[in-house]
Amino acid sequence: MNPVFKIILQRLALGLLTLLIVSFVIFTAVNLLPGDFAQAILGQSATPEAIASIRRDLGLDQPFFARYFVWLGDMLQGDLGVSYAQLNFQTNMGAAELKTVADQIAPRFANTMFLAGVTAAIAVPFAVGLGVLAALYRNSVFDKVANISTLTSISSPEFFLAYILVLFLAVLNPLLPSIANIYQGIPFTDRLIATLLPALTLTLVVTAHMMRMTRAAIINLLASPYIEMARLKGVKPLRIITHHALPNAWAPIINVIALNLAYLITGVVVVEVVFNYPGIGQLFVDAVKNRDIPVVQACCLIFAGAYILLNLAADILSILTNPRLRHPK
Amino acid sequence: MSVWLNIALALAVVAVLGWVFRFAGQKATGNNPYFRDMPYAVAFGFALAVVLILAGVWLYFQPAANEQGVPAPSVIFWRWAVHFVAGSAVAAFLFRLAGRHVGTGASRKLFRQMPLTAAFGILVVLIYAVLAIFAAFIAPHGQEQVFAQANVVPGGNPALGGNPEFPLGTDQIGRDILSRLIYGAQNTVGIAFATTVLAFLLGGTLGFLAAVLRGWTDQILSRGVDVLMAIPSLIFSLLLITVASAWVTGTGLTVAMVVIIAVIDSTRVYRLARAVGMNIVVMDYIEAAKLRGEGMGYLIFKEILPNATAPLLAEFGLRFCFVFLTISALSFLGLGIQPPLADWGTMVKDLSAFINYAAFAPQIASAPLLAAGAIALLTVAVNFVVDWMLHRSSGLKE
Numbered sequence: 001m002n003p004v005f006k007i008i009l010q011r012l013a014l015g016l017l018t019l020l021i022v023s024f025v026i027f028t029a030v031n032l033l034p035g036d037f038a039q040a041i042l043g044q045s046a047t048p049e050a051i052a053s054i055r056r057d058l059g060l061d062q063p064f065f066a067r068y069f070v071w072l073g074d075m076l077q078g079d080l081g082v083s084y085a086q087l088n089f090q091t092n093m094g095a096a097e098l099k100t101v102a103d104q105i106a107p108r109f110a111n112t113m114f115l116a117g118v119t120a121a122i123a124v125p126f127a128v129g130l131g132v133l134a135a136l137y138r139n140s141v142f143d144k145v146a147n148i149s150t151l152t153s154i155s156s157p158e159f160f161l162a163y164i165l166v167l168f169l170a171v172l173n174p175l176l177p178s179i180a181n182i183y184q185g186i187p188f189t190d191r192l193i194a195t196l197l198p199a200l201t202l203t204l205v206v207t208a209h210m211m212r213m214t215r216a217a218i219i220n221l222l223a224s225p226y227i228e229m230a231r232l233k234g235v236k237p238l239r240i241i242t243h244h245a246l247p248n249a250w251a252p253i254i255n256v257i258a259l260n261l262a263y264l265i266t267g268v269v270v271v272e273v274v275f276n277y278p279g280i281g282q283l284f285v286d287a288v289k290n291r292d293i294p295v296v297q298a299c300c301l302i303f304a305g306a307y308i309l310l311n312l313a314a315d316i317l318s319i320l321t322n323p324r325l326r327h328p329k
Numbered sequence: 330m331s332v333w334l335n336i337a338l339a340l341a342v343v344a345v346l347g348w349v350f351r352f353a354g355q356k357a358t359g360n361n362p363y364f365r366d367m368p369y370a371v372a373f374g375f376a377l378a379v380v381l382i383l384a385g386v387w388l389y390f391q392p393a394a395n396e397q398g399v400p401a402p403s404v405i406f407w408r409w410a411v412h413f414v415a416g417s418a419v420a421a422f423l424f425r426l427a428g429r430h431v432g433t434g435a436s437r438k439l440f441r442q443m444p445l446t447a448a449f450g451i452l453v454v455l456i457y458a459v460l461a462i463f464a465a466f467i468a469p470h471g472q473e474q475v476f477a478q479a480n481v482v483p484g485g486n487p488a489l490g491g492n493p494e495f496p497l498g499t500d501q502i503g504r505d506i507l508s509r510l511i512y513g514a515q516n517t518v519g520i521a522f523a524t525t526v527l528a529f530l531l532g533g534t535l536g537f538l539a540a541v542l543r544g545w546t547d548q549i550l551s552r553g554v555d556v557l558m559a560i561p562s563l564i565f566s567l568l569l570i571t572v573a574s575a576w577v578t579g580t581g582l583t584v585a586m587v588v589i590i591a592v593i594d595s596t597r598v599y600r601l602a603r604a605v606g607m608n609i610v611v612m613d614y615i616e617a618a619k620l621r622g623e624g625m626g627y628l629i630f631k632e633i634l635p636n637a638t639a640p641l642l643a644e645f646g647l648r649f650c651f652v653f654l655t656i657s658a659l660s661f662l663g664l665g666i667q668p669p670l671a672d673w674g675t676m677v678k679d680l681s682a683f684i685n686y687a688a689f690a691p692q693i694a695s696a697p698l699l700a701a702g703a704i705a706l707l708t709v710a711v712n713f714v715v716d717w718m719l720h721r722s723s724g725l726k727e
Contacts, residue, residue, distance in 0.1 A: 018559045025556060032572050133370075142374055148446070151716070155650060155708035157657050159677055160701035163684055167694065171687045172403050175332060178685070237368070266563040270658050274681075284564075285662050288571045296571055303564045311559075 112279035131214025150208035258314030421449035450713030472512035532595030536602025
């Protein structure tokens with residue numbers, strides 16, 4: 001078998017194993033909660049029979065491991081359960097239709113993916129371009145200004161950057177909306193405009209790391225003999241970087257891009273709350289505040305899964321872009 | 330849409346200016362090599378910088394209010410930003426100058442080699458430390474004290490709805506914002522510092538233990554850390570805080586959050602401590618100590634720890650920034666430091682609606698930005714110092 005294929009299969013298996021263990025950790029953590037949902041909705045004065053019947057309905061009377069495997073099996077089939085808030089509403093108010101967690105998450109997940117996609121589309125070319133320019137004009141005023149401003153933006157909390165952008169782009173100069181109003185069936189351009197301010201905030205957060213890595217990876221290579229050769233035969237500085245240095249620098253750059261996209265997953269939570277963006281991060285924070293366990297579990301698993309997947313992608317891509325690893329002797 | 334058109338037009342003018350600048354340089358200096366070989370991008374950069382600086386100066390000297398007395402918020406915010414940057418540069422310069430003339434020989438040498446950014450970082454950290462330690466003496470009012478006047482406008486000008494007694498105004502329920510900002514230094518920074526120390530104690534001890542014992546201990550600890558690191562830290566801490574919030578509330582939840590973040594962050598410290606420890610354990614002097622029959626405690630605290638101080642100290646700075654930002658983010662989400670403790674993240678969340686008033690009353694919008702800026706300033710300062718420390722210890726001159 002092709003050795004690269006083997007390495008990739010190994011990494012994939014490792015990723016799946018990690019995800020399995022992570023799901024167990026999440027399930028265990030949630031089961032540390034005192035009391036259970038049956039008590040929570042019925043209150044102190046509930047009869048033991050009523051509590052027992054709800055527990056039986058929700059499967060809470062099963063032993064720990066049995067519940068874990070039932071939960072895991074449901075998750076794998078896409079059945080994320082029903083949110084406690086919905087159950088509570090139905091039990092006390094008698095609503096007819098139950099919205100499952102999957103129904104709640106699906107549109108929000110799409111919104112979050114859209115936000116992450118727009119961010120990546122802006123941030124990656126911007127950061128790599130800035131990194132190439134900083135490497136080209138290294139130690140110049142431009143390089144120093146880029147260095148200090150990216151260091152500042154990466155050390156600021158997301159909400160500070162968000163409010164600064166709101167201040168300048170939404171309040172003082174009303175160019176973009178400060179509240180991301182996204183509804184069902186919104187036209188694409190409106191959606192893009194509503195997403196732009198959150199996406200710009202996230203861009204500021206992730207650009208610094210990618211730009212610094214691009215710059216460092218290119219400068220590392222500039223001392224190599226083949227770059228010296230290109231310079232001596234009269235190749236222009238920009239062409240040296242784009243045609244000679246960059247192809248060899250892709251591995252670390254791709255790695256850091258994937259890691260930053262993984263970081264987006266965490267950054268997205270705060271930014272969605274700031275802009276009231278109807279994404280999965282906001283749902284997660286609300287569920288945490290209301291202690292809505294099925295939603296918290298599902299969101300956690302989705303975030304962790306995306307995080308593991310992107311780290312895995314970073315691993316595999318850095319193997320694929322490195323010819324030495326692709327063709328081992 | 331006209332704004333975008335203006336921006337595009339301005340860029341086109343700058344592009345022409347860049348070409349004119351290079352051409353004029355070539356003609357004026359008789360085709361001097363500097364101008365002859367200048368790439369167009371560099372000429373464009375010069376033109377852009379000059380235009381930006383001129384625009385900045387022009388904006389700075391615009392009137393802060395028009396004839397009718399309506400304030401021009403862009404001008405006011407721009408002036409504040411310029412004053413802040415210029416003031417901090419001067420303060421950092423004076424601080425470095427003072428450091429060069431006061432103190433022992435070693436400290437003076439340190440200050441002579443220090444870049445301005447690092448001097449600024451040290452100055453800011455010192456100011457925060459003083460504020461945090463002496464908050465009770467510096468703050469004009471208590472952090473939980475509620476006054477009769479709520480929503481007093483910052484600025485202390487009675488004509489605009491201010492009150493000289495509350496220079497930065499009061500919040501929605503009438504607490505003095507200035508006092509809460511000062512107490513925020515104590516609470517936010519103090520709690521973040523305690524969390525980082527806890528994370529280092531935990532992660533450092535376990536990491537060194539794994540490095541010394543190897544074998545099964547190392548395997549179990551390392552795989553456990555791998556699993557914990559596979560979950561994004563903010564998400565994991567939110568999950569654990571959900572669990573903790575069922576057991577404890579109020580101040581108890583703050584303590585629980587400290588423990589949770591310390592445990593999650595100790596995994597990163599563990600990785601570093603183990604890696605550094607591994608390199609030290611194979612040294613001859615460790616072998617000698619083992620042959621002398623020294624115990625585990627002696628090995629870790631007297632042999633490994635002194636040799637691992639430098640990388641751990643730099644990591645401490647970065648870790649502190651991370652913990653500080655995480656706690657601020659959690660507080661901003663309403664799940665971190667709990668009231669009645671004053672804290673910057675919560676303040677930003679509570680005051681954030683005031684930003685929308687910036688267009689007609691800039692001073693009202695300053696309150697939430699001050700709280701958020703206080704967080705940003707400290708992390709930027711610590712980063713500047715750590716950057717310089719790493720640069721010094723690695724001997725990189727680049």
